[in-house]
Amino acid sequence: MTCIKIDKQLWAQGLAAAEAQYRLFGPVKQGALYQFDALAAGQTPDLDGPNTRTSARAVVYPQSEVLFEYSLDSRDPEAHVLKETPAPAPRAALAVRPCDAYSFVLVRRNFEAPDVKDVYWLRNYAATVFVGLACDRPCSTCFCTSAGCGPYHEEGLDVLLVDEENHYLAKTITDKGAAFLQTAGWRTPADPEAEARIAQRRSAAEARVVSTVPTDRLAQIPQLELYAANFWQDVAFACINCGTCTYLCPTCWCFDIQDETRGNQGIRLRNWDSCMFPLFTLHGSGHNPRGQKVQRVRQRFMHKLKYYVDKYGDGIQCVGCGRCVQYCPVNIDIRRVCELMNGYGQNAACKVA
Amino acid sequence: MQPNPYLPYPVRIDEITIETEDKNLKTFKFSFLDPADEEKFAYRPGQFAELSIAGKGEIPIGIASSPTEKGFVKFTVNKVGLVTSHLHKMKEGDVMGIRGPLGNWYPWDLLAGKNVVIIGGGFAFTTLRSSIIYMLANRERFGDIHVIYGARTPGMLLYRQELAAWEARDDIHMHITVDATQDPSWKYNVGFVPTITDQKAPAADENTYAIICGPPIMIKFTQPVLDARGYAHDHIVMSLENRMKCGIGMCSHCNVGQYFVCKDGPVFTLAQLNAMPKEY
Ligand SMILES: Cc1cc2nc3c(=O)[nH]c(=O)nc-3n(C[C@H](O)[C@H](O)[C@H](O)COP(=O)(O)OP(=O)(O)OC[C@H]3O[C@@H](n4cnc5c(N)ncnc54)[C@H](O)[C@@H]3O)c2cc1C
Ligand code: SF4
Ligand code: SF4
Ligand code: FES
Numbered sequence: 001m002t003c004i005k006i007d008k009q010l011w012a013q014g015l016a017a018a019e020a021q022y023r024l025f026g027p028v029k030q031g032a033l034y035q036f037d038a039l040a041a042g043q044t045p046d047l048d049g050p051n052t053r054t055s056a057r058a059v060v061y062p063q064s065e066v067l068f069e070y071s072l073d074s075r076d077p078e079a080h081v082l083k084e085t086p087a088p089a090p091r092a093a094l095a096v097r098p099c100d101a102y103s104f105v106l107v108r109r110n111f112e113a114p115d116v117k118d119v120y121w122l123r124n125y126a127a128t129v130f131v132g133l134a135c136d137r138p139c140s141t142c143f144c145t146s147a148g149c150g151p152y153h154e155e156g157l158d159v160l161l162v163d164e165e166n167h168y169l170a171k172t173i174t175d176k177g178a179a180f181l182q183t184a185g186w187r188t189p190a191d192p193e194a195e196a197r198i199a200q201r202r203s204a205a206e207a208r209v210v211s212t213v214p215t216d217r218l219a220q221i222p223q224l225e226l227y228a229a230n231f232w233q234d235v236a237f238a239c240i241n242c243g244t245c246t247y248l249c250p251t252c253w254c255f256d257i258q259d260e261t262r263g264n265q266g267i268r269l270r271n272w273d274s275c276m277f278p279l280f281t282l283h284g285s286g287h288n289p290r291g292q293k294v295q296r297v298r299q300r301f302m303h304k305l306k307y308y309v310d311k312y313g314d315g316i317q318c319v320g321c322g323r324c325v326q327y328c329p330v331n332i333d334i335r336r337v338c339e340l341m342n343g344y345g346q347n348a349a350c351k352v353a
Numbered sequence: 354m355q356p357n358p359y360l361p362y363p364v365r366i367d368e369i370t371i372e373t374e375d376k377n378l379k380t381f382k383f384s385f386l387d388p389a390d391e392e393k394f395a396y397r398p399g400q401f402a403e404l405s406i407a408g409k410g411e412i413p414i415g416i417a418s419s420p421t422e423k424g425f426v427k428f429t430v431n432k433v434g435l436v437t438s439h440l441h442k443m444k445e446g447d448v449m450g451i452r453g454p455l456g457n458w459y460p461w462d463l464l465a466g467k468n469v470v471i472i473g474g475g476f477a478f479t480t481l482r483s484s485i486i487y488m489l490a491n492r493e494r495f496g497d498i499h500v501i502y503g504a505r506t507p508g509m510l511l512y513r514q515e516l517a518a519w520e521a522r523d524d525i526h527m528h529i530t531v532d533a534t535q536d537p538s539w540k541y542n543v544g545f546v547p548t549i550t551d552q553k554a555p556a557a558d559e560n561t562y563a564i565i566c567g568p569p570i571m572i573k574f575t576q577p578v579l580d581a582r583g584y585a586h587d588h589i590v591m592s593l594e595n596r597m598k599c600g601i602g603m604c605s606h607c608n609v610g611q612y613f614v615c616k617d618g619p620v621f622t623l624a625q626l627n628a629m630p631k632e633y
Pocket of ligand 3: 245
């Protein structure tokens with residue numbers, strides 16, 4: 001694959017050229033926080049911060065997305081019949097961290113099941129080019145290298161940008177990525193040693209991810225034993241079921257479907273939902289299979305760290321971005337919980353600090 | 354172009370029947386606005402569909418008609434909340450949508466040549482009706498058929514005319530029961546479903562399968578009876594009802610362990626359920 005050199009002086013100009021064909025998204029500084037958001041015309045993304053609080057998830061899977069439109073007007077011959085919304089225009093997710101890009105690979109397993117395809121997620125995903133930014137300064141909460149990816153991981157990316165002070169190296173990973181660079185007018189080939197430097201920087205960055213989490217035993221511990229483990233009450237004790245962890249997590253995808261009508265016109269839309277909320281599982285009869293907090297907290301961790309390990313046989317449903325660790329108001333730490341689960345049966349006396 | 358699995362087929366309500374004395378259960382008979390959609394909606398007994406009302410939402414409901422009945426599909430709906438209450442207010446001729454068929458079905462391949470014991474309670478009898486009609490239409494493919502079906506009172510039984518017709522046949526053993534009744538003309542059983550199961554269910558053997566569908570309390574007390582009668586857990590088939598939205602394994606509402614009730618179920622054997630968390 002080719003490597004392009006992008007002089008930082010040509011950055012804004014290139015993005016302006018790309019804007020003609022792509023809707024741009026990227027990190028934006030809002031107050032003290034960085035968010036992954038849509039860019040206004042002419043706006044450039046803020047690349048100097050840590051990873052964004054909100055992930056790039058909403059680019060492909062918006063918090064609210066209209067699935068259908070309908071009319072309830074009795075004069076309309078098609079009244080009450082649902083009409084599919086049009087497909088999105090091409091978009092580019094700029095400076096996505098490799099962990100966040102990898103999260104789409106994990107979530108895709110659900111939305112592109114062998115027998116059913118979620119046309120909305122898939123068409124948004126297909127319309128998006130992922131321009132990654134390699135991560136040279138991982139946070140203390142990052143544990144991506146334990147979660148199947150890493151600060152220079154390329155899976156899920158179309159281009160990987162590496163910051164070399166006055167310029168970016170743009171490693172082209174897919175044709176889709178090459179087309180984006182072409183549109184932006186960035187064409188200068190990098191020097192022949194560029195790839196070797198990227199490899200070196202990659203090893204150095206990986207070494208800077210100091211937080212590691214053991215996952216090696218998760219697959220072999222029987223599901224119902226982990227489910228019945230003695231630590232769930234302790235793990236769940238402080239949780240206030242706010243749902244922050246699931247809303248910020250790039251690998252969470254639960255949703256609800258609702259109809260909204262104004263006058264005679266309406267939309268059917270889907271909204272992010274969360275297994276942390278008691279209503280999520282409440283039956284019309286009043287029965288609730290996960291009515292207790294401890295059941296919902298267990299669901300979140302079992303889903304990511306056990307059920308999907310068993311379902312796909314390919315590791316945990318978590319990319320190690322550390323958002324849930326950073327933003328949980330009561331400091332519930334998935335790394336500790338994963339340790340407890342992974343060690344279950346070996347260190348039964350261990351408790352969450 | 355991928356088909357859009359969220360897009361319902363437009364249907365018209367052709368007939369609405371009040372089923373129970375409390376008027377809380379109605380059967381809706383639909384026909385497809387585009388007759389070609391009926392073929393696309395090819396289903397098997399045990400499957401469900403999302404009934405879709407623009408402006409109100411969608412609800413998962415078991416298919417009460419049998420694929421051997423042509424020209425319509427039927428659903429029997431209990432009035433509980435937002436969408437079901439609205440549906441109960443709709444009229445014949447109204448247009449709405451159905452999306453499906455969804456989920457798996459009772460294991461018809463496995464059941465071929467076998468004895469089948471159907472055990473149902475309350476309004477969970479809908480997909481069991483579908484199954485009975487289907488088996489009777491293919492009668493030579495099955496061994497003995499027993500049906501144990503109970504409701505609180507005679508007036509709460511679904512499909513009363515059909516029940517009477519099945520009672521009159523000699524190729525299906527009907528054991529209808531009510532919890533209690535003052536009606537002197539009631540000529541069937543009185544007692545809870547587990548009790549009647551204990552009295553009437555045939556002895557277990559390799560060739561006999563039980564299909565159970567009913568409220569949790571009925572299932573809880575019927576299962577020990579079947580255990581005591583020697584039914585193996587892979588010979589007990591059940592249908593689950595978790596809260597659902599998408600019905601196609603996307604939204605995770607119905608998730609239990611590594612499975613989606615909507616897609617990997619709703620039909621599971623008890624042996625399968627034993628290996629799953631009890632979150633249903
Ligand atoms: C596979 C399956 C088959 C079913 N078959 C039948 C049937 O044949 N007849 C019948 O009367 N009922 C059936 N139900 C239950 C029926 O789906 C609920 O009673 C119905 O969704 C309640 O909707 P509501 O809007 O009136 O209630 P509300 O309480 O207002 O519910 C709001 C929403 O929550 C969801 N929801 C609530 N309760 C349930 C529930 N028990 N199961 C699934 N989703 C729920 C629905 O999306 C619903 O739109 C079945 C459920 C499942 C899962
Ligand atoms: S579970 Fe936490 S660490 Fe893992 S991907 Fe989600 S937010 Fe990141
Ligand atoms: S962020 Fe923390 S407190 Fe909030 S739901 Fe998640 S685990 Fe519970
Ligand atoms: S109802 Fe959406 S996953 Fe089952």
